[in-house]
Amino acid sequence: GIQAQTVANFYLAFEAQLAIIPVINKIDLKNADPERVEKQIEKLFDIPVDECVRISAKKGTNVEKVLQKVVEKIPPPHCNTADPLKALVFDSTFDHYRGVIANIALFGGEIEKGHKIVSAHTKKRYEVNEVGILTPNEQPAHKLYAGQVGYLIAGMKEVTEAQIGDTLFLYKQPVDPLPGFKSAKPMVFAGMYPVDQTEYNNLKSALERLTLNDSSVNVHRDSSLALGAGWRLGFLGLLHMEVFNQRLEQEYNMSVILTAPTVPYKAVLSSAKLIKEYGKKEITIINPAQFPDKLSVSEYLEPTVLGTIVTPQEYIGKIIALCQDRRAVQKDMLYIDEHRVMLKYLFPLNEIVVDFYDALKSLSSGYA
Incomplete structure (x- = not known):
């Protein structure tokens, strides 16, 4: 039946005014009851029963009906190849041989190898080395056109140069940046320290390489009287933190001490001295050791x-x-x-x- 994450994702899609295609999977299971699930969908989401597609992804049953629904229900992109280039960066990864690979969605114009482009965020200029589509593997193409989603390689050395939500445009053809979208916000913080301080530089190197492929991790240098020099890391959630720690151990053979996770708090300052020191009245606290004296705070806010x-x-x-x-x-x-x-x-x-x-x-x- 309907799970909690189904409800959460439905409302996210609904609020973003996206086309919604209800699909009921695993109809091949012995205890499957698609009629009951259809009634739940109708009751919770007000979607008529006859719009639901019953499929078995495992056996391939009715999968072609989902593809037909995608063509029927999802509107084509509203953009023009005659417009100036306007590309939104929505993700990026790092390849040790080719550098940064930026995933882009084109909202106007076209792009090909040899084009000179500019980042609206950093104002840096690059020459395009390769463009292509995702199938889901990277498949080089001669050009990318408005309405397409693909990838771009342009000699960027660090993932931070391909900021999520950034707009790329042609050199000498500036455009208004796209509104972009909210980049992932760390909601769980933990301290990370090497088990042995002599391993500090090795851990630093491993963290730098790992964060190249995961730009959603927030990294701040930190130190502890008990554990020595280390970092305060911000993650999207507990699972993200566990996977990151596992990758450090498996891919880089690093043993680390990870402190208990905490969440960020906000403090509204009442002390004129502290407001002057921080330059603002409301501060975000990601480390419990940074909490200001409660006599200097009018209120605390929690997520x-x-x-x-x-x-x-x-x-x-x-x-x-x-x-x-x-x-x-x-x-x-x-x-x-x-x-x-x-x-x-x-x-x-x-x-x-x-x-x-x-x-x-x-x-x-x-x-x-």
Whole structure:
């Protein structure tokens, strides 16, 4: 049936005014009940039952119907090849031989090898060495045109030169930068230190190489009286932090000490001296050691999360108690069908970042 992430992603797409194609997968399973899921989709999202496509990705059943729906429902890009080049950078990776590979979406004009381009963000100039499409592997092409999505290699040495949300345009043909989109914002911070301080430079080198391929990791130098010199790293979430740490161990053979994760807080300062020192009234705190004296602060602000929980109805009491214990505020409660309930809560991020998911699974025997 419908999962919590289905609900969250539906509303993200709905708010962005995107075309939505409801697809019910795994119809080949013995316990599949597509009729029940169609009723849930109609009740939760107000999408008529006859618009749902039943498929089995494993067996390939009805997959061609999804492709037909994509052609029918998703509108073509509104852009013109006669316009000046306007390319949005939406991702980038690093290749040790070819340098930075920027993934781009063209909103105007065309681009090919030899073109001289400029970054609206850094104002740096580059010559295009290669363009191509993603299939999903990189496949070189002679040109990319407005409306296409592809990749570009232009002699950029660092991923920071291909900022997500940046606009690229032709040299001497400046354009207004695209509004871009919100780049990923770190929401979980942890200290990272080498087990042995003699390994500091090796860890520094490994971090530099790993962050070239993961620009969403935020890195600040840090030091601790107990652990020595290290870094304060910002991650998108707990899983992101675990994967990053695993890659350090497996790909670079580094053993590190990772402190317990924390979330960023904001402090609204009341002390004129501190406001002058920081140059602003509201500061963001990513390290617990940086908290200013509470006498100098008028209020603290913490990040919150709107969480959606889908659970069998017999576990409702335990889950409500768990949420209340984590300082959560109930926003909504809806019966999806006669067996399952959807709960919406506003949580302080700090209360759920470490072990909430495990506690939820334990309380509900793995069903919520």
